[in-house]
Amino acid sequence: MKKIKIFIADDHNLFRDGLKLLLGSFSDMEVAGEASNGKELLDKIDDHSDNIVLLDIDMPEMSGIEAAEKATGKYPDLKIIALSMFGDAEYYYGMIEAGAKGFLLKNSNITEVEKAIRTVEEGGSYFSPELLFEVVKNIRKIKERMNMLDLTERETEILYHICKGMSNQEVADLLNLSKRTVDKHRSNLLAKTNSKNTASLVVFAIKNKLVKI
Numbered sequence: 001m002k003k004i005k006i007f008i009a010d011d012h013n014l015f016r017d018g019l020k021l022l023l024g025s026f027s028d029m030e031v032a033g034e035a036s037n038g039k040e041l042l043d044k045i046d047d048h049s050d051n052i053v054l055l056d057i058d059m060p061e062m063s064g065i066e067a068a069e070k071a072t073g074k075y076p077d078l079k080i081i082a083l084s085m086f087g088d089a090e091y092y093y094g095m096i097e098a099g100a101k102g103f104l105l106k107n108s109n110i111t112e113v114e115k116a117i118r119t120v121e122e123g124g125s126y127f128s129p130e131l132l133f134e135v136v137k138n139i140r141k142i143k144e145r146m147n148m149l150d151l152t153e154r155e156t157e158i159l160y161h162i163c164k165g166m167s168n169q170e171v172a173d174l175l176n177l178s179k180r181t182v183d184k185h186r187s188n189l190l191a192k193t194n195s196k197n198t199a200s201l202v203v204f205a206i207k208n209k210l211v212k213i
Helices: 013-023 038-048 064-074 086-097 110-121 129-149 153-163 168-175 179-192 198-207
Strands: 004-009 029-035 052-056 079-084 100-105
Touching: 004 013, 004 038, 004 110, 013 029, 013 110, 029 038, 038 052, 038 064, 052 064, 052 110, 064 079, 064 086, 079 086, 079 110, 086 100, 100 110, 100 129, 153 168, 153 179, 153 198, 168 179, 179 198
Parallel strands: 004 029, 004 052, 052 079, 079 100
Antiparallel strands: none
């Protein structure tokens, strides 16, 4: 019987040991390796590129997102399940873009862990119901915030270019507008977002996912 090989990357020894103990109860699963941070994962993944990787999002030296991007860039078929806390909601989208096939809360019971591993091993995706609810709730909040701000299509377009580091004159040249028009839109953006300057406007936009850089 072919075993499902699992690689665990998490910076807490106690958590890794507990997970190994739980997974050891399944005769068709085998913990083939482990790492305490993203860099260690990348150093060891060469020998485990066919594994399912249970990857913590928040790790020292290299985040789970960066480690996932580099690992899937080298091994596109690598199956990554992100290990998450509720407070990691802001990283969900980054992990999905980095190639994660699923998300598990770190306090999930062994039944859910098993279901996630088997689902991803068979080519599917798995997301803890609680996490899906959080993601949907966040998306709803973002849409509501956009509606409350009442940003026009042109303001959203200019906001994007401002966040890319362009000056008002550069934005004007790019969009074939007068600088005065861009200045006016920028003033409106500052007022609508209650930002004091361009730096705080950019932070507000990124933090609230009004634009994708």
